Amino acid sequence: MKKCALITGATSGIGLATAREFASHDIDLILTARRADRLAELKTELEATHGIEVLTLCFDIRNQEECAEAISKINRPVDILINNAGLARGLSSIEEGDLAHWEEMIDTNIKGLLYMTRLISPGMVKRKSGHIINLGSTASKEVYPKGNVYCATKFAVEALTKAIRADLYTHGIRVSQVSPAHVEETEFARVRFDWDQEKAKIYNDFNPLTSKDVAEAIYFMASRPPHVNVQDILMMGTQQAGGMLIDRSGRRYDH
Numbered sequence: 066m067k068k069c070a071l072i073t074g075a076t077s078g079i080g081l082a083t084a085r086e087f088a089s090h091d092i093d094l095i096l097t098a099r100r101a102d103r104l105a106e107l108k109t110e111l112e113a114t115h116g117i118e119v120l121t122l123c124f125d126i127r128n129q130e131e132c133a134e135a136i137s138k139i140n141r142p143v144d145i146l147i148n149n150a151g152l153a154r155g156l157s158s159i160e161e162g163d164l165a166h167w168e169e170m171i172d173t174n175i176k177g178l179l180y181m182t183r184l185i186s187p188g189m190v191k192r193k194s195g196h197i198i199n200l201g202s203t204a205s206k207e208v209y210p211k212g213n214v215y216c217a218t219k220f221a222v223e224a225l226t227k228a229i230r231a232d233l234y235t236h237g238i239r240v241s242q243v244s245p246a247h248v249e250e251t252e253f254a255r256v257r258f259d260w261d262q263e264k265a266k267i268y269n270d271f272n273p274l275t276s277k278d279v280a281e282a283i284y285f286m287a288s289r290p291p292h293v294n295v296q297d298i299l300m301m302g303t304q305q306a307g308g309m310l311i312d313r314s315g316r317r318y319d320h
């Protein structure tokens with residue numbers, strides 16, 4: 066039987082690129098997100114192109130009951146769980162923060178990841194194998210002005226990656242994190258700025274990573290021999306050297 070990976074947030078950006086990367090390596094997929102039309106299109110594309118099996122599950126990861134109901138429809142072992150669904154909302158100094166944005170980021174980036182891990186990890190423990198890969202960020206490592214709550218959620222992801230590994234490594238389960246800086250070919254900036262196209266133009270003057278770059282790093286982690294656990298990959302575009310260090314002298318790597 067083929068390996069099976071469950072990817073949350075597969076309708077866009079890094080999750081979508083990871084679905085395509087894993088499909089190209091002949092791995093069956095369980096893809097989740099809220100936009101049913103996009104999930105259906107992706108299933109058709111990947112099954113036709115790669116001859117793999119794709120199960121799609123449409124639900125809001127912030128809702129514990131919806132998560133449990135969706136996961137109960139899976140009737141095969143999940144070998145790899147990729148906790149990718151996540152978002153930033155707004156960019157405000159703490160005294161001006163929007164409470165609804167804070168709730169949305171905490172509920173999606175932390176609680177959603179926890180719900181999925183709680184639902185999928187018991188099967189991995191029973192089988193004594195599995196791999197959980199979380200989407201951290203450079204915002205898991207350093208804060209930046211006005212990034213307060215988003216950075217806090219990504220610091221939490223890093224803490225959970227380490228804590229989950231501490232709980233599961235004796236069961237033969239690998240727990241990893243990928244920590245990218247700016248990534249284009251995603252909807253991340255559009256979501257952050259409420260689909261304001263002007264504000265979301267943050268990659269006009271430098272080349273960040275692409276979603277495919279991150280997908281390839283995730284596949285690299287997942288394809289190591291079973292005795293190897295790549296714990297974290299911290300990655301940035303060449304024109305970025307830190308959260309606040311970006312060479313905005315132009316898009317040097319467009320060809």
Ligand code: NAP
Nearest residue numbers: 074076077078079098099100126150151202248251252253
């Ligand atoms: P994206 O293009 O906006 O994709 C986010 C995905 O998450 C979408 O598929 C979205 O699907 C899903 N999602 C969001 N809220 C959800 C919810 N409540 N329930 C279910 N699914 C939900 O952004 P991305 O850049 O690929 O982000 C993926 C991950 O990478 C996030 O954890 C992000 O924090 C992290 N990251 C991004 C960057 C960057 O610069 N782009 C850098 C570092 C880390 P639906 O809307 O269809 O539900």
